[in-house]
Amino acid sequence: xxxxxxxxxxxxxxxxxxxxxxxxxxxxxxxxxxxxxxxxxxxxxxxxxxxxxxxxxxxxxxxxxxxxxxxxxxxxxxxxxxxxxxxxxxxxxxxxxxxxxxxxxxxxxxxxxxxxxxxxxxxxxxxxxxxxxxxxxxxxxxxxxxxxxxxxxxxxxxxxxxxxxxxxxxxxxxxxxxxxxxxxxxxxxxxxxxxxxxxxxxxxxxxxxxxxxxxxxxxxxxxxxxxxxxxxxxxxxxxxxxxxxxxxxxxxxxxxxxxxxxxxxxxxxxxxxxxxxxxxxxxxxxxxxxxxxxxxxxxxxxxxxxxxxxxxxxxxxxxxxxxxxxxxxxxxxxxxxxxxxxxxxxxxxxxxxxxxxxxxxxxxxxxxxxxxxxxxxxxxxxxxxxx
Amino acid sequence: xxxxxxxxxxxxxxxxxxxxxxxxxxxxxxxxxxxxxxxxxxxxxxxxxxxxxxxxxxxxxxxxxxxxxxxxxxxxxxxxxxxxxxxxxxxxxxxxxxxxxxxxxxxxxxxxxxxxxxxxxxxxxxxxxxxxxxxxxxxxxxxxxxxxxxxxxxxxxxxxxxxxxxxxxxxxxxxxxxxxxxxxxxxxxxxxxxxxxxxxxxxxxxxxxxxxxxxxxxxxxxxxxxxxxxxxxxxxxxxxxxxxxxxxxxxxxxxxxxxxxxxxxxxxxxxxxxxxxxxxxxxxxxxxxxxxxxxxxxxxxxxxxxxxxxxxxxxxxxxxxxxxxxxxxxxxxxxxxxxxxxxxx
Numbered sequence: 001x002x003x004x005x006x007x008x009x010x011x012x013x014x015x016x017x018x019x020x021x022x023x024x025x026x027x028x029x030x031x032x033x034x035x036x037x038x039x040x041x042x043x044x045x046x047x048x049x050x051x052x053x054x055x056x057x058x059x060x061x062x063x064x065x066x067x068x069x070x071x072x073x074x075x076x077x078x079x080x081x082x083x084x085x086x087x088x089x090x091x092x093x094x095x096x097x098x099x100x101x102x103x104x105x106x107x108x109x110x111x112x113x114x115x116x117x118x119x120x121x122x123x124x125x126x127x128x129x130x131x132x133x134x135x136x137x138x139x140x141x142x143x144x145x146x147x148x149x150x151x152x153x154x155x156x157x158x159x160x161x162x163x164x165x166x167x168x169x170x171x172x173x174x175x176x177x178x179x180x181x182x183x184x185x186x187x188x189x190x191x192x193x194x195x196x197x198x199x200x201x202x203x204x205x206x207x208x209x210x211x212x213x214x215x216x217x218x219x220x221x222x223x224x225x226x227x228x229x230x231x232x233x234x235x236x237x238x239x240x241x242x243x244x245x246x247x248x249x250x251x252x253x254x255x256x257x258x259x260x261x262x263x264x265x266x267x268x269x270x271x272x273x274x275x276x277x278x279x280x281x282x283x284x285x286x287x288x289x290x291x292x293x294x295x296x297x298x299x300x301x302x303x304x305x306x307x308x309x310x311x312x313x314x315x316x317x318x319x320x321x322x323x324x325x326x327x328x329x330x331x332x333x334x335x336x337x338x339x340x341x342x343x344x345x346x347x348x349x350x351x352x353x354x355x356x357x358x359x360x361x362x363x364x365x366x367x368x369x370x371x372x373x374x375x376x377x378x379x380x381x382x383x384x385x386x387x
Numbered sequence: 388x389x390x391x392x393x394x395x396x397x398x399x400x401x402x403x404x405x406x407x408x409x410x411x412x413x414x415x416x417x418x419x420x421x422x423x424x425x426x427x428x429x430x431x432x433x434x435x436x437x438x439x440x441x442x443x444x445x446x447x448x449x450x451x452x453x454x455x456x457x458x459x460x461x462x463x464x465x466x467x468x469x470x471x472x473x474x475x476x477x478x479x480x481x482x483x484x485x486x487x488x489x490x491x492x493x494x495x496x497x498x499x500x501x502x503x504x505x506x507x508x509x510x511x512x513x514x515x516x517x518x519x520x521x522x523x524x525x526x527x528x529x530x531x532x533x534x535x536x537x538x539x540x541x542x543x544x545x546x547x548x549x550x551x552x553x554x555x556x557x558x559x560x561x562x563x564x565x566x567x568x569x570x571x572x573x574x575x576x577x578x579x580x581x582x583x584x585x586x587x588x589x590x591x592x593x594x595x596x597x598x599x600x601x602x603x604x605x606x607x608x609x610x611x612x613x614x615x616x617x618x619x620x621x622x623x624x625x626x627x628x629x630x631x632x633x634x635x636x637x638x639x640x641x642x643x644x645x646x647x648x649x650x651x652x653x654x655x656x657x658x659x660x661x662x663x664x665x666x667x668x669x670x671x672x673x674x675x676x677x678x679x680x681x682x683x684x685x686x687x688x689x690x691x692x693x694x695x696x697x698x699x700x701x702x703x704x705x706x707x708x709x710x711x712x713x714x715x716x717x718x719x720x721x722x723x724x725x726x727x728x729x730x731x732x
Contacts, residue, residue: 159402166402166708171704171707175410175692178692180417184417318561325563326563326565326670345569366566367566378553
């Protein structure tokens, strides 16, 4: 069957048109942020430099793309239209197959490259920030005492962190993200340990602050336990009583491996920051007041370490995105038909000699998202240096 | 200095032992052994026969005994065929001693690769050589470019050159190898046809400009941005120092100040960064060698992991962990050596 294609201008206009919910949301968000930038603190200051605006715009673009993915995408990311195998960009789907246009062409399994790229953003934008958040929790909870107490705790924890850091990342993933590991149930154990950290973190946080104000204390502790326990059950044991949150064993494996690989990095940064900050006068003042060590760590030291930590978190989300891409590229963990960008690049790069078009959209998408995060981190660093 | 190096070497040895134990545990998980038994016995072998194969070949011994045998501090028991009373090797394609011997890593015996059907050392060391050639060219292109970009940007902070170079460096750090590799292959191999999209011929016919430029370029690009940013930061810091102002006030030209006074001090930090880049480069090696079909260390690692080749995977892990720890040690020693202010007692 002869497939007709539309011209480049029509592709461009069509794609821009499909993104209309994103443009709308971008205009509203950026407009409001720009208007109220004076009142928005560090976030508002980002709008004073070109790099910052570019970073915020790109990040929001992908965030909204992930949120509105079902609206934007023209086809089901897994649906195949046999006639459109490796179809060129702009291929018109015959009426008998439902009509429509493959804006960026079809891939080797005749799926729509454009829709796959759009749905791929969902996977990346859920796993990367969430895994980074958990890594930050684990790294912070361990880095605070290591930096504050020093001595034996520090030596042991640092040795363990260095052990993980001495693994080349790729080897770590080849060892940790395998069907054999899933079969042994190791990811569940790892996740079970890692996911305890956020709960422990918030419990300590509220306990140290409100220990003498029982009215608030029990409310906050109860909330933490209920929400944390619910998330813990649904994420680790995949047994959410409400059926909202769920993680398949493979996703859990990836998640645990990514958290495991990036928390030692956070640990090192937090430890270094704490060692620097604990010599300040306000820490000495708190010690003289007789505050408990954990109160000082969580309510005196940590807030003052937030600048570098926010910058690091931005970079780390970008790095985790690259990691997820690497996992997809080597076919580790994610399902072979998953629309995530790494898997798409892997599939396309095998056929690069004959068909170029399926490789470009996921590659550009991944690059632009990481670039946005890096620009954001750079702008944040510059702003926090001004303070 | 000597005691510092010795202490570091001790920590390094301890780390190696701990890491190899973990790797040994992970590659010898029960499902992996099962898969090995299935691939090494006839396809119709029963579960009992598979278990018997594992038992006979020593896979069912105590974990630490097996680790000791792999390391070469416990004697490996020969595998006696009950029918003939003679010793047979675990795998047809590798010879093993007929009497109990110490034969492990420390004796230079890395075991037997089931995927390539040769002793591991016969596969691993040529692969390392091939990767060494790749790394050499990557370093030769990456380091000078990165240092130049960093110095040009850092010598006049905030200038237009600085801003554009900064954004360019950020862009390269946002482009992982599997993205830049695809983009370069599309541009230079598919559209322009200048370069070879595969480095497979480099293994057999030797390295040429055509087949080696793309892998080297792909790997170098990702590292350039990071090193350049570190160099820039270090250069900016040096340029604000008092002695630079003194040199300027003395009437020296800007050029002389940069080349004679600033450069050497600005290069201490990037040295450490370059050394610590090795673990990252290792990931790059794996991606690039897979993408451009170059038969080096990364290719061996992927094949070993993908085909449940236990001994080869152990060998690869040992080498990569060693490379990482050794470069860390080198960077610490080098830093202390280069920077007189930090030199250890």
